[in-house]
Amino acid sequence: xxxxxxxxxxxxxxxxxxxxxxxxxxxxxxxxxxxxxxxxxxxxxxxxxxxxxxxxxxxxxxxxxxxxxxxxxxxxxxxxxxxxxxxxxxxxxxxxxxxxxxxxxxxxxxxxxxxxxxxxxxxxxxxxxxxxxxxxxxxxxxxxxxxxxxxxxxxxxxxxxxxxxxxxxxxxxxxxxxxxxxxxxxxxxxxxxxxxxxxxxxxxxxxxxxxxx
Amino acid sequence: xxxxxxxxxxxxxxxxxxxxxxxxxxxxxxxxxxxxxxxxxxxxxxxxxxxxxxxxxxxxxxxxxxxxxxxxxxxxxxxxxxxxxxxxxxxxxxxxxxxxxxxxxxxxxxxxxxxxxxxxxxxxxxxxxxxxxxxxxxxxxxxxxxxxxxxxxxxxxxxxxxxxxxxxxxxxxxxxxxxxxxxxxxxxxxxxxxxxxxxxxxxxxxxxxxxxx
DNA sequence: CCATGTGAAGGTATTCACAGCC
DNA sequence: GGCTGTGAATACCTTCACATGG
Numbered sequence: 208x209x210x211x212x213x214x215x216x217x218x219x220x221x222x223x224x225x226x227x228x229x230x231x232x233x234x235x236x237x238x239x240x241x242x243x244x245x246x247x248x249x250x251x252x253x254x255x256x257x258x259x260x261x262x263x264x265x266x267x268x269x270x271x272x273x274x275x276x277x278x279x280x281x282x283x284x285x286x287x288x289x290x291x292x293x294x295x296x297x298x299x300x301x302x303x304x305x306x307x308x309x310x311x312x313x314x315x316x317x318x319x320x321x322x323x324x325x326x327x328x329x330x331x332x333x334x335x336x337x338x339x340x341x342x343x344x345x346x347x348x349x350x351x352x353x354x355x356x357x358x359x360x361x362x363x364x365x366x367x368x369x370x371x372x373x374x375x376x377x378x379x380x381x382x383x384x385x386x387x388x389x390x391x392x393x394x395x396x397x398x399x400x401x402x403x404x405x406x407x408x409x410x411x412x413x414x415x416x417x418x419x420x
Numbered sequence: 421x422x423x424x425x426x427x428x429x430x431x432x433x434x435x436x437x438x439x440x441x442x443x444x445x446x447x448x449x450x451x452x453x454x455x456x457x458x459x460x461x462x463x464x465x466x467x468x469x470x471x472x473x474x475x476x477x478x479x480x481x482x483x484x485x486x487x488x489x490x491x492x493x494x495x496x497x498x499x500x501x502x503x504x505x506x507x508x509x510x511x512x513x514x515x516x517x518x519x520x521x522x523x524x525x526x527x528x529x530x531x532x533x534x535x536x537x538x539x540x541x542x543x544x545x546x547x548x549x550x551x552x553x554x555x556x557x558x559x560x561x562x563x564x565x566x567x568x569x570x571x572x573x574x575x576x577x578x579x580x581x582x583x584x585x586x587x588x589x590x591x592x593x594x595x596x597x598x599x600x601x602x603x604x605x606x607x608x609x610x611x612x613x614x615x616x617x618x619x620x621x622x623x624x625x626x627x628x629x630x631x632x633x
Numbered sequence: 634c635c636a637t638g639t640g641a642a643g644g645t646a647t648t649c650a651c652a653g654c655c
Numbered sequence: 656g657g658c659t660g661t662g663a664a665t666a667c668c669t670t671c672a673c674a675t676g677g
Contacts, residue, residue, distance in 0.1 A: 214646060218622050222615040226597060240658065249599035252658095253648065260660055268659040269655040286621035293617065300520050304513035310597050310614035354620055378620035380613075384439060384523050386462035394623035396616055400593075401523035402435040403609055404506065407567055407591035408499035409431050410607035427668065453636060465636095466670065473638050481637040482677045 217258045221281050222314065223248050224255065228278045229313050240271040287315050292352045294320040294376070296367050297359035298328055298338050301382060305356060307334040320352060324363075341370070348375035357381045368395065430471045434494050435527065436461050437468065441491045442526050453484040500528050505565045507533040507589070509580050510572035511541055511551050514595060518569060520547040533565060537576075554583070561588035570594045581608065 227248035231239055241259075245252040259265045259272070265280055266272040282288050293311070295302055295318050306318055322341045323329060329340045344367075347355070355376045359367050364383035371379060372393050381387055381397040389395050440461035444452055454472075458465040472478045472485070478493055479485045495501050506524070508515055508531050519531055535554045536542060542553045557580075560568070568589045572580050577596035584592060585606050594600055594610040602608050 216646060218619055221622075222612075222618040225618070226612075226615070230598075242658080247599070251648080253650095254646095256659060257647080257661080264660080266659050267655065268653070269657050271658070284622065285618060286624060286626065287618060289626070290621035290624060300517035304517040305613070307513050308613065310612075311617060314614060314618040316614070316617060353624060354617065356617065377624040380617050380620060385443075386460070394620060396620060398611070398613070398616055399435075399439075399523075400518070400521065400611070401527060401529070402439070403611055404524060404529060404567065404569065404593050405435040405438070405498060405500060405527040406431055407593060407607060407609060408503035409434075409497065411499060411503060411566060411590040413499065413502070429668065455636080464670080466672095467668095469637060470639080470669080477638080479637050480677065481675070482635050484636065 213261050217261060218285075220250060220254075220258055221285055223250065224258070225278060225281045225285070226313065228274050228281070232274050232278070237274055238267075238271040239274055239277075241266070244272070282315070285314075290353060290378075291315050291317055292319045292350075293317065293354035293356060294322065294344075294347055294352050294371075295336075295356045295358060296322045296341065296344065296371070297357060297363075298323040298325075298333055299358060299360075302356075302358035303333050305358060306336055316354070318356070320347070320350065341367075344370045345374045347371070353377045355379050357383055357387075359383060361385045368393075424474050426474050430474060431498075433463060433467075433471055434498055436463065437471070438491060438494045438498070439526060441487050441494070445487050445491070450487055451480075451484040452487050452490075454479070457485070495528070498527075503566060503591075504528050504530055505532045505563075506530065506567035506569060507535065507557075507560055507565050507584075508549075508569045508571065509535045509554065509557065509584070510570060510576075511536040511538075511546055512571065512573075515569075515571035516546050518571060519549055529567070531569070533560070533563070554580075557583045558587045560584070566590045568592050570596055570600075572596060574598045581606075 227244055231247055241252040241255045245255055262284055265277050293316055295305060298321055306321060321336045321338050322344055323338050324341045328338045331338050353376055355371045357364060357367050357379055361383045364381065364385055365387050368379060368387045368389050372389050377393055379393060379395045381395055384399045384401060387395060440457055444460055454465040454468045458468055475497055478490050506529055508519060511534055519534060534549045535552050535557055537554045541551045544551050566589055568584045570577060570580050570592055574596045577594065577598055578600050581592060581600045581602050585602050590606055592606060592608045594608055597612045597614060600608060
């Protein structure tokens with residue numbers, strides 16, 4: 208099954224597989240079976256095979272998947288071979304933490320610009336990046352930066368997204384806990400940390416809770 | 421339809437509704453229609469009605485939903501009426517940011533304890549919380565803290581989760597970019613920030629990318 | 634007349650089971 | 656024998672359309 212609509216859930220899992228492949232590449236093997244990868248990343252082996260099958264023949268029956276070839280393939284599908292630069296808006300506690308976060312690297316992604324409205328912050332360096340005035344967000348287009356992370360207060364989120372969209376940004380990771388609207392050409396993923404914590408108690412049965420003391 | 425299996429996706433949306441209800445409570449109205457709430461939070465009105473219908477009759481036909489009653493109902497379903505305390509493990513950049521993060525409050529959640537392995541950090545105060553030695557995680561049981569946030573390096577994540585599970589913690593929000601195993605009684609939600617950013621480029625069409633300048 | 638609640642329909646994703654290939 | 660790739664079956668979630676109630 209060569210050409211097919213790719214389920215959104217599959218796209219969501221691709222970075223997991225990529226991370227898993229990177230991790231298992233250190234072992235010296237050059238091939239990995241769907242079962243081994245499954246154990247490593249915590250997804251069923253048939254799910255993995257199905258996911259990969261959407262993109263064509265990555266594996267060899269009886270042998271498994273070539274780690275290098277597969278990793279390169281996934282990177283290409285995710286466009287990580289072309290898109291490498293991201294900007295950050297909002298250098299508060301969370302924003303600063305993200306600037307120093309080493310996890311983006313394995314995907315080839317790099318935060319290369321940071322903006323804030325606070326004049327006290329503008330001009331200072333955080334994790335090797337000079338903070339620029341938020342008014343200069345419009346320079347992102349000529350700098351060919353098409354990804355942005357929004358870590359501003361909730362009340363400033365929509366305005367920030369509007370500015371980013373006007374500056375030609377095409378993908379936004381939003382940490383502000385609110386709905387933001389953007390033109391169709393801009394993909395927004397909202398990651399609401401408190402929301403994730405808030406749905407956790409649901410899974411704790413009330414009865415067990417009492418005996419917990 | 422009074423008693424029914426509640427879809428996981430519905431549970432995931434409940435905190436969004438709760439946030440929306442809080443936000444619209446300031447307007448002075450005491451009722452809200454599924455349509456108004458839909459506009460506010462960015463979910464279809466029929467989806468909202470279906471979600472609420474799983475729990476019983478929250479609304480009044482022709483009038484809408486009583487904001488206060490509905491908010492209380494959702495809180496109860498999510499167990500947010502009983503579970504209020506969370507612990508943080510790993511006071512690095514991200515952990516510190518989370519300690520100062522104001523967003524948990526609207527759900528009634530509070531980070532009341534923080535742990536780290538670094539002796540230099542132990543004993544110091546961050547956002548009004550005294551950092552304790554990670555060896556003291558086992559005190560969580562008698563302190564009746566059943567939620568935890570894991571913000572430690574990837575290599576320490578599994579050990580941390582093991583310690584938390586042994587300490588009676590029942591829900592874990594994990595920021596470490598790796599699979600972690602836990603006993604069935606412990607619900608783990610992994611939030612991999614870099615992964616979310618990494619799937620964003622997929623949605624940027626290659627052709628448009630070129631014309632971007 | 635207005636807005637909820639819900640069966641039924643439609644769509645999407647997961648799981649299975651096994652044919653096909655190394 | 657081992658492991659991939661995939662149609663078919665199943666489960667899950669969303670969307671619709673409308674009957675029902677204030």
